[in-house]
Structure formats: C-alpha cells, structure tokens
Amino acid sequence: xxxxxxxxxxxxxxxxxxxxxxxxxxxxxxxxxxxxxxxxxxxxxxxxxxxxxxxxxxxxxxxxxxxxxxxxxxxxxxxxxxxxxxxxxxxxxxxxxxxxxxxxxxxxxxxxxxxxxxxxxxxxxxxxxxxxxxxxxxxxxxxxxxxxxxxxxxxxxxxxxxxxxxxxxxxxxxxxxxxxxxxxxxxxxxxxxxxxxxxxxxxxxxxxxxxxxxxxxxxxxxxxxxxxxxxxxxxxxxxxxxxxxxxxxxxxxxxxxxxxxxxxxxxxxxxxxxxxxxxxxxxxxxxxxxxxxxxxxxxxxxxxxxxxxxxxxxxxx
Numbered sequence: 001x002x003x004x005x006x007x008x009x010x011x012x013x014x015x016x017x018x019x020x021x022x023x024x025x026x027x028x029x030x031x032x033x034x035x036x037x038x039x040x041x042x043x044x045x046x047x048x049x050x051x052x053x054x055x056x057x058x059x060x061x062x063x064x065x066x067x068x069x070x071x072x073x074x075x076x077x078x079x080x081x082x083x084x085x086x087x088x089x090x091x092x093x094x095x096x097x098x099x100x101x102x103x104x105x106x107x108x109x110x111x112x113x114x115x116x117x118x119x120x121x122x123x124x125x126x127x128x129x130x131x132x133x134x135x136x137x138x139x140x141x142x143x144x145x146x147x148x149x150x151x152x153x154x155x156x157x158x159x160x161x162x163x164x165x166x167x168x169x170x171x172x173x174x175x176x177x178x179x180x181x182x183x184x185x186x187x188x189x190x191x192x193x194x195x196x197x198x199x200x201x202x203x204x205x206x207x208x209x210x211x212x213x214x215x216x217x218x219x220x221x222x223x224x225x226x227x228x229x230x231x232x233x234x235x236x237x238x239x240x241x242x243x244x245x246x247x248x249x250x251x252x253x254x255x256x257x258x259x260x261x262x263x264x265x266x267x268x269x270x271x272x273x274x275x276x277x278x279x280x281x282x283x284x285x286x287x288x289x290x291x292x293x294x295x296x297x298x299x300x301x302x303x304x305x306x307x308x309x310x311x312x313x314x315x316x317x
Contacts, residue, residue: 001122002237005097009123015072016102017134025073032069039065043276047305054301056256060274068275070310072103075190078312079159082188082270085109088158091149091182093175094165095141096239097123104161105135113153115142118238146178154181159188166193166258167202168249176265185315189267194308197252198299200280201307204241205230209279213304217293255303258311267313275308 014021043063051057064070079085085107092101095114104112112131124141131139142148160179169175183189195201203215207230214223231242244250253261259269284291284304294304 001126002097005120005123006126008099009097009102009127012099012102013130013134016106022073025071028069029071029074032074036062036064036068039063039068046281047276051302051305056254056259056300057302059259059269060272062271062273064273064275066275066278068273070192070273070275072100075192075310076104076107078271079161079188079190080107082312082314083158083186085159089113089156090159090161091153091157091179092161093146093179094162094168096120096164098127100163101127101131101139102134105131105137105139108135109137109159112137112139113142113149113157114139115144115146115148116238117143117145119143146175146182149182155184157182157187158184159190162189162191162193164193166191167196167251167253168244169251170249172251172253172258172261173265176261176267180265180315183315187315188270189262189311189313189315191311191313192308193258194275194306196255196303196306196308197250198254198303199306199308200277200283200304203250204244209283212277212279212283213290213294216297216299217290254300255306255309256300258309262311262313266316268316270312270314271310272312273310274302274306275310276305277307280305280307 015025040062043065076085086109088109089111090104090109090113092104092112092114095101095116096118097120098114101112101114128139128141131137160183166172166175179189195204197203198216200206200212205227206212206214214226218226227245234240234242234246237243238249262269
C-alpha cells in the first residue's frame with residue numbers, strides 16, 4: 001500500500017473514531033457555526049461589484065471564506081438532516097483510494113458501495129476489513145464506472161456521495177444521467193468538487209499563488225513547456241495533480257454548466273455553498289493586468305474567485 005495513502009487513511013480513522021481528534025473537530029465546528037454567516041455577509045459585500053451581475057451567483061446560499069470549516073462531520077450531518085443516514089445505502093463514485101470513508105461509515109449506513117476507474121486493491125482491502133470491524137458497515141468496491149455495478153442496485157441507494165470527482169468527469173452529462181438509475185426517487189445527491197477549471201488552481205498543480213491562473217492565461221505551448229519543466233517524473237496515482245494534467249482528466253466546465261447539467265437530468269437544488277479563495281481575492285485585488293486578461297478570455301466572474309462548490313440535491317418527483 002502507498003505509504004502516503006495509509007497515513008491519510010489513518011488520520012481519517014482518528015478523526016472518525018478517537019476522542020481527542022473528534023473533540024477538536026467539534027470545537028472548530030462551533031467556531032465556524034458563528035463564522036460562516038458573518039463571512040458570507042462580508043464576502044457578498046466585498047464582491048458585490050464583481051459577481052452581482054453573474055447569473056450563477058443567485059444559485060448559492062452561502063459564500064465560504066476559504067475552506068469555511070466544512071469538515072466531513074458537518075457535511076455528513078447535513079446529509080443526515082435531509083435523510084437519515086443510519087441503515088441507509090450509500091454509493092460513492094470515484095472513490096479513489098478511499099479518503100473520507102471512515103467518516104462516512106461513522107454514520108452507520110447499512111452498505112457503502114464504491115467504485116473508481118483506477119484500482120487501489122490494497123487500500124480497498126484494508127478499508128473493507130477495518131470499516132466492518134470498527135463500524136459494522138459492509139463496504140463493496142468495484143473497478144470501473146457506473147456500468148461496473150450490478151443491475152440489482154438500480155434505484156437502490158438513499159445517497160450518492162461524491163467528493164472531488166465531478167471536476168474530473170469528461171462527460172458529466174452521461175455521469176449524472178447514469179446516477180439517476182441508482183438513486184431512489186427521494187434520494188439525496190451530495191457533491192463537492194473543486195478546484196474548478198475556470199477558478200484558481202483549476203489544473204490542480206499550481207505551485208505558488210502567482211501560477212494559479214496559468215492554465216487559463218498561457219498559450220497551450222507555454223503551459224506545456226512549464227508543465228514539463230516542473231514535473232520531470234509523473235507517477236500513476238490518479239489522485240495527483242500532475243497525473244490528472246497528463247491524462248487530461250478534467251471536465252473543463254464553468255460553474256453554470258454544472259447547475260445546467262443537474263437541472264436537465266431532473267435534479268433540484270436543496271442547498272449550495274461556494275468556497276471563495278483567499279489567495280484569489282488577494283491576487284486579483286492587486287493585479288489589474290491579470291483581471292484584464294481573464295476578462296479578455298471570458299472567464300466568468302464568480303468562477304475566477306471560486307475554488308470549490310458544495311451541492312445538496314434531490315431528484316424531482
């Protein structure tokens with residue numbers, strides 16, 4: 001098993017199971033309970049001239065200052081408020097090596113089914129046993145896409161939980177249409193995605209703040225040359241930014257495209273948050289030339305500040 005993956009999974013387990021890490025998380029969540037609404041007001045005021053005319057802006061219920069304290073404890077509690085998680089069936093597309101599965105298992109769903117285009121056999125075996133032993137939850141992994149799932153799972157799942165996946169799906173329309181087959185009529189689709197392609201660090205490889213828009217402002221040739229100079233060797237870990245760039249594993253969508261695709265597929269929004277990048281606010285506030293280039297390249301106003309999106313949706317009845 002990859003050592004870095006194991007260390008991450010061990011931290012996830014500590015966050016989900018042990019007393020002190022969980023206490024620290026709860027204290028942070030209390031702080032962010034008060035901080036989020038204040039940050040939302042301040043960000044809307046600060047960005048009012050830049051993004052008020054962007055039609056996608058109206059879709060967001062809250063703007064988050066940076067990460068905004070959106071720990072999985074908070075995310076999954078919101079899911080649980082919409083539909084009880086205990087004894088539910090959960091589908092996790094694009095699971096990768098299994099980050100966040102411990103936090104998800106803590107809510108005691110009946111079954112977690114997960115799949116990914118790339119296989120992480122050792123990590124999946126470790127998670128299957130550990131989650132069953134510690135939480136009593138059955139976990140099944142499949143290599144592939146939605147077509148790898150048996151038909152017995154049609155309209156079976158109470159939740160689809162998607163973290164850091166949608167920005168990498170080449171044909172998001174097909175992906176979302178396929179998800180409908182597996183979600184119950186009253187099921188919940190939760191998705192977090194980002195960095196977004198038209199936002200800061202959208203290529204997942206920005207090594208410093210001044211590079212966060214290179215993928216949008218450089219010519220293809222200049223971008224390729226800089227990429228080759230920065231990444232002499234690229235491993236085959238699908239969770240690494242350089243691998244994603246090499247394989248072109250991006251959706252290349254604007255925020256408005258995501259909302260349009262979900263709406264066309266028959267989903268309706270319950271709630272939506274946007275993460276506003278602190279670095280982007282600082283850089284765009286001081287570099288008018290960069291703003292001019294982004295304007296010239298028709299980069300949407302909100303996208304250029306947004307580093308990620310959180311969406312809670314359900315199928316229309």
